[in-house]
Amino acid sequence: MWILRIDMKELSYKLEDVPERYRLLYGRALTSQMIFDEVPPLCHALGPNNKLVFSAGIVTSTSAPTSARVSVGCKSPLTGGIKEANAGTSWAPDLASMRIRALVIEGFPEQGEKYWGTFISWDKDAGKPKVEFFDATGYTGQDVYDTFPKIYERFEGRISICSVGNAGEKSYGNSGIVFNDQAKRPSRYAGRGGVGAVLASKRLKFIILNEKGSPGVDIVDKPLFDEGRKKMIDAIRSHAISKPKGGLNSYGTAVLVNILNEAGGLPTRNFSSGRFEGAAKTAGEAIFETNKERMGKEIYNHACSPGCIIQCSNTYYNTDKTERTSCIEYESTWSLGANLGIDDLDDIATMVQLCNAYGLDTIETGGTLGVAMEAGVIPFGDSKGAINLIHEMGKGTPLGRILGSGTETTGKAFGVRRVPTVKGQSMPAYEPRAVKGIGITYATTTMGADHTAGYTIAPEILGVSGKSDPLSPEGKAELSRAFQATTAFIDSSGHCLFIAFPILDIASGFEGFIQECNGVLGTNWTAADIVAYGANVLKVERAFNEAAGIKAEADRLPEFMRLEPLPPHNQVFDVPDSALDAVFKEM
Amino acid sequence: MILDVWLYGELRKFSDTPNKIGYGQMLLDVPEGYRMRDLLERLNMPTAARGITFVNGNLSALPGFQPDLEHVFADNDRVAMFDLRSMWPFQYRNGAAMTDSMRQAVQEHPEQLMHHEHSEEEE
Structure with missing residues (x-):
């Protein structure tokens, strides 16, 4: 496994061994740790000192179902804090298959008007990835639905594409990084927080992967992995939400x-x-x-990425x-x-x-x-x-x-x-005055208002459930902390968050989830260990945000939600600040 | 009295507008004291066919968990029922409004609060 660093100032690259302290870090855990370790918190998000880190999850590129996710981390130009956005795409397993644990984009080209592309492939003779650069200036200022076919035509073989559109090129706080879907559409976005502008600030228009000949990822304990994989597949295929012709497959x-x-x-x-x-x-x-x-x-409906059975x-x-x-x-x-x-x-x-x-x-x-x-x-x-x-x-x-x-x-x-923003990021589609639990997560997540920050994993399984009433503000705060920690782990595992639905309700699915990870890594993690892993991710992210000037006082919803009753229930957001502060005070 | 009934997805076949895209809606004239059980009978809908159910925006039933059969309606109540393909994950309903009977049932069966029914009966 390597950390591949691409220096956009020198148009060069180098491969480094993964240091011991990163040995078990993947996906969001690794992108957030590396941003914390290497990016000055007070730097300008579009300046030369920000970095962009890509990392696939623990089980990505294995046969684990619904696990082709890649995390993108950086300092966000939208929130000013740490950002992890992720997407499901063939690009993720292709990166992992070439044993690139983290791809780091750093530096700043001298000639600001010129854009570049990189083509990363497996060098069979050398037994490692290699990187080639090409002038991509001619592809800028265009609809990505026009540029993707040109790239597929230019490069032979099965490739996966990562790119950025006009929004990123224009340095918008609203700009994503786009990856291909299974039908070669440029439609799978790591969308939130302005990550597209950060990639474009490096003047990198494309990161193209061709993993042909690459060795794939190692699985330390294959029988354990296989057992876990089977449990996961069974759980996904039997749950009403995730099964074929179930809720998500029918109605999306x-x-x-x-x-x-x-x-x-x-x-x-x-x-x-x-x-x-x-x-x-x-x-x-x-x-x-x-x-x-x-x-x-x-x-x-169809799969956005290889191996998805939802x-x-x-x-x-x-x-x-x-x-x-x-x-x-x-x-x-x-x-x-x-x-x-x-x-x-x-x-x-x-x-x-x-x-x-x-x-x-x-x-x-x-x-x-x-x-x-x-x-x-x-x-x-x-x-x-x-x-x-x-x-x-x-x-x-x-x-x-x-x-x-x-x-x-x-x-x-x-x-x-x-x-309707928290920490500068626009609120998603759940009204906190009507669904107060999500309001607690919106307010306190490190990412700014984010509906994917706190997926439910049963507290009784995790062993983190306290005695407080889950319907009370204090109980909701406790749940939010547990949910945010486990979600950070799922974001690091490489699985799509939607595996949370079956593993919430089907105990063997949850067991299988942990067995898959243990099988790949050779670890002996328990449920408590994955909560601790996720909690550590949150601690690192909060430490970065605090150093960037985003402190606990920013864990609030906009004032109008406390002042204006929302029809039809005519409720305001009345969760006390003390409950919001309790989410991370005790972690 | 009048009930405003919304039947979503496959349940629209129990409405008088079964060919409408995505949902059916009816205004029904019903007598005082009308209950959820009476409404289901009038619609010819087995209660097991419905999943998430609301009365005036208050959650009254979840798939396989239906403490609302004796719920008595009031004039101009809005009743909404969803088919079993529908979903509402806990993180997106934690703290949402519930009917009194639902709130009471959840306190008696707290394990129902978070989970989604996934038994074969839903097939």
Whole structure:
């Protein structure tokens, strides 16, 4: 295993052995530790001292199901704190298969106007990866749906692509890093926190992998791994949410739209209501039924990455059976739908496609447009106007550049008081005034408002459950701490977070999850060990944030959520600050 | 009195608009004292066919956990039912509003609070 460092100032690279202290660190655990160790917390996120670290998970590139995730870490230009964003893509196992534990992009080229690409392949004779550079300036300023086919044409064999779109090239706080999906679409994003701008600041347009001939990852205890793998597969394939033709495979993540709407927790028209009258037209059920009507048959979802057996990614089709976009996630149909008062599914799909094409994060984009609508730039419900504003962002007009800076900056630019952000990052699709547990996680996660920071693993399995009432604020704080720690471990394992659904309910699945990791690493971890592993990730991330000036006082929701009752339940966020502070005080 | 009934996904086949995309919605005129059990009977819907259920935005049932059969409706109540493919993970409903019967049932059976039913009965 190596750490591969690419120096963009010298256009050179070197391979280093993985130091002993990183021996068990993968994925988010490694990206966060390396950012903590190597990036000055007060550096400018787009300056020469920031670094970008890529790392695949513990079981990535093995036959473990649904495990092709790669973490991307850096100092975030959006939040000013540490960032880990991850994606499911063939790029992840290809990186791991070449035994690159961490890929570090550092330095800054002298000629700022020129962009580069790197091609990383396996040097069979030398028995290690090699890196070649090429001039990628001619690929800039373009729709990534245009550049990806050119790269597939240019490089022979099966390659995987990592790239950045216009949003990153224009240094937006709202910019993701894009990877290919299984159909070569540029649609799998490590989307949040402006990681795309950091990659573009290094003037690196492409990181292309061809793992042909590479040895793959070692598995220390293959029988144990196989036993764990089988348990995981059985759990995923039998659980109602994750099984074939189950919830995620049928309706995708957008299955949550109608649920949150009925619960009064679907943020609507820039977080001014919890219920949207047009929600059902934008939901997973509507996507499934519209496809059935247009295609003449039921269309079940597909895998975003190799080895995924949950397969939750949808494709949305036009009336002429051509593809309009892939895929419409819950967060996207909400942010560009209910949050904007828009119920036209075709226009929402167009906006998703444009965000992908320009390299924008759909959550941040919807949050920003909601604030812009509140400011009167365009009215709520104006889907064509929203499409035009996304084009302005992609093309970099003066207005587009303000919007591309993100929700919080847009709120300041237009003097809007209702700005739904935490630590500068736009809030996802669960209203904290209606779902108070998620509000605690939004407030306290190291990432800024993040719906993926605290997935549920049963506390009785983890052995971390205290005696407090889980319905009380104190109980919710305790749960949030446990959930955030275990989520940090899942983010390090390489598994998709959606394995949390079956392993929450099926004990053998949880056992299998740990056995897989122990099998690969030769460890003897227990449930308590993985909680401790995840907790250490959070400690490192919080230490970086504190050194960057983001202290416990930043663990708060925006004030309007404590002042404005949210219809239809007419509740404010009333979790006391002491409960928010308790989340990490005791860790 | 009037009930505003929303049936999502596959459950729309129990509505009078079964061909609508994604959901069915009906306004039903029902007598005083009408219960969830009565509504299911009128819809010809086996209670096991439904999963997550709401009354006025308050969670009243989860898949395989239905403490709401005796729930008595009031005029203009909004009732929403989801099919068994639907889901609402705990982290996204922790702290959401519940009906009194659901809250009481969860206190008596706290193990139901966090988990999602995954038995073969859902097949």
